[in-house]
Amino acid sequence: MNLITTTLMMLTIATASQAVAAPAGLRLTSIDMPHHDKEASATIWYPNGGGGDMTIFAENPVFQGVDAAMNAEVRDGVYPVVLFSHGMGGTARAQAWLAAGLAERGAIVVSVNHAYSTWGDFNMTKGVRHWTRALDMSEALDALLDDPDFGGRIDPSRVMAAGFSYGGWTALSLGGLRGNHTGIVGACTNFIETMEACDLLLSDAVNMQGLEAVDWNASYADARITHVAAIDPGFVWGLTAENAATLIPNVLLIGFGGAEDRMQATDFDQSGMASLLSDAQILRFDPSFHFTAMPLCKPEGEAILIEENDDPVCTDPAGTDRSSVHDDIIDAMAEQLGL
Template identity: 55%
Template sequence: MKHITLLAALSLAPSVAFAETNIGMADFTYEAAHHGKPVSSVIWYPSSEGGTITRAAENAVFYGVDARQDGPLSEGGKLPVVLLSHGLGGNWRSLAWLAEDLASQGALVISVNHPASSTFDFDMGEGLKHWTRARDMSRALDKLMDDPTFSGRIDTSRIMAAGFSYGGWTALSLGGVTGNLAGEIAECDVQGDASSHCGDLKKAGVSFGDLKADMWDASYKDARITHVAAMDPALHHGFKQANVADLTADTVLIALGEGADRLVATDFDASGFVDLLPDAKVLRIAPAFHFSLLPLCKPAGAEILKEEKDDPVCTDPEGADRAQIHAAVIEALSKQLGL
C-alpha cells in the first residue's frame, strides 16, 4: 500500500503531553531467533501515577493517545492479556487507540511490530511468510510470562490474540486455524487486481506461488491462546472444515463495510470462511471501510494524504462515524474478555 512511506515519515512527529491518564506504556523489545534480530514492540497496562505523561502515536494525519511512559504497573489482581497484531505495512501506532482503551479497562496489551511487514521494516517477500508473525506473538507471550513485573499478574484463562487485516489472520493462526496456499493462489487467479492484496503482491513482483505449501499450511497454534479477535482478517480463501478444526479459542470476527465498501481481500462472507465457524461471534459494522480501523484523522489529514497521492485512509463512507466504529470494536473485545 502506498501509505507505508508517508506514515513512516509522519510517525516521527514530536510527542506532546495533553492530559492525565491511567495508562502506562513501555518498550517491550525481545529477541526472535526466527528473524535473527529483535522484535520492537510496546506494552500497555494500567498505571495511575508516575512516569512521564506523553502523547503517543500522534502525527500530522492522525490523533494519538495519552499514556504514562514507563509508569509503574498499578497494584491489583490478575489481568487479561491481549497480543495485538497490525496489518501489512502498519505498526504498533496503527491500533494504539484500541490498545490504550483495553489497558484502561485493566488489560495487559502487547502491540507487536512485525519485522518484514511493518512500516519501518518492510519486505513484501519476507513479510508474506505469515508464520513468522505467529511466532512473533508467541515469543511476546513468552517474554511477558518471564517478566518479573508482569508474570504474577497474568490471568491465563484470558489470553487473547487480536489483529487487524493481515494481523487478523495472524490472530486466527495463533488460535489454530491453518492456511491454504492453494486457495490464495486460486483467489488471485480469479480476482487479480480487484483484490487489494493480490494487486499489491503483483506490483511488488511477489507471488503466493513463490512460497512453500508445507510452511504456509502448517499449524502455528499457541495452546495458551484462549480468545481470538479477528478484525477484517485476510488470507482465508479456499478453506475447508479441516482448516478450522483445531480452533478451540473463543472467537469473534469483525467485518467492516458492506457492498462496494467491503474489501474483497478481507470479505469472509464471500470467501465462505464465516460459514465454517458457526460458534464464532460475528460483528458486521456498516457504513464503514477497511481503513476505518486506523486512528481518528485530524481535519487536515485527508488533504495531506491527497497531496501526497497516498491511499485515502481518512475517507470513510458517507454516514460512517469512525469514533463510533472504534467504540463498537472496543465493546466487542471488552465483552469477549469480560472487562
C-alpha cells in the first residue's frame, strides 16, 4: 500500500468517525393544534449536516443533558420518522436521550409537549382525553411533511409512532389500537387501592368514567404510521381482541421491572394486553422500573429529589444499569426502522 492510498484511507476513517460522533441536530419549534385552539412547543431531532451551535439540552440539577447541534443543517438523505409522545406530566425534554440517539443513528424525531398533560401545563380533567394526544402527533407529522427542510427527506415506508407511559398508549392508538372505556373503568374500579392514578382518574374532578364511550373507543389511527414502539405504556387494562384487531403488525413493546418493581398500571403482561398482540416484539428489562426511561441522573440527583419530597425517579432497583437500558432501547427501535 503506497503513501497516498494510506493517507486517503486514514482521512476516510477520520471523516466517518467524526460523522458518527457528531451530536444530532436540534430545532425548537411550535406547531398549531387547532383541536386545542393553541400551539404546542416541540423538538425536532435529525441527522446533523454540519454547522449549528453546540449546546447541552435538557440539563438541570437532577438530570444530565444531551449534546445537540442547535439549528444545524439537515444532512442530505431520506430518513425514517419517529413521532414521540411523552408521559403524563412529562415533557419533550424527558426522553431527549432517546430522540438524540435515534437521530444520531439516522432518524428524524419529533416530540410534542401535549396540552394539559405536560409539566407546567397539567390538567388531568382535560389531559385524560387520550385522543387529543393522537391528534397532536398527526398534526406534528403534517407540519414535518410541510417543512421545506424536512418534508423531502422523509421515508414514508418508515414512520414510527413511539411513546413512554401515557405516550405509549398514544403510540398504540396511532397504530390502530382502540380503547375500551368499560374495560379501563372496570379495571380502575377493581384495583383502585393498588393501581397507580386510578383514584385520581375516577375522582369527581377528573371523572374518567363520565367521558363519552364513543369518544374513548373510536379509532385514532393515522394511516401513515408503519411502526409502533410503546415503552411501558399506560391504559393497557380492560382490552379485548376486538380492540387490538386493527393494530398494525410492526409493534415493539418495552416493559420495565420484575415482580416487585413492575408498575401495575403499565403491566401489559398481567393486564393481558401482550397476549392480544401475538405478533409484537416484546423487550423486558429486569431489574429496572418505570422511571428507568427518564434521563441519566447526576450524582446529586437522588438526594435533591429526596430533599424536595419528589418522585424517586433517580432510584433504580439494585443492579439496574440505566445507561445500558437506554442503549438497548435505542438499538431495538433503530433495528425496527432498519437503521
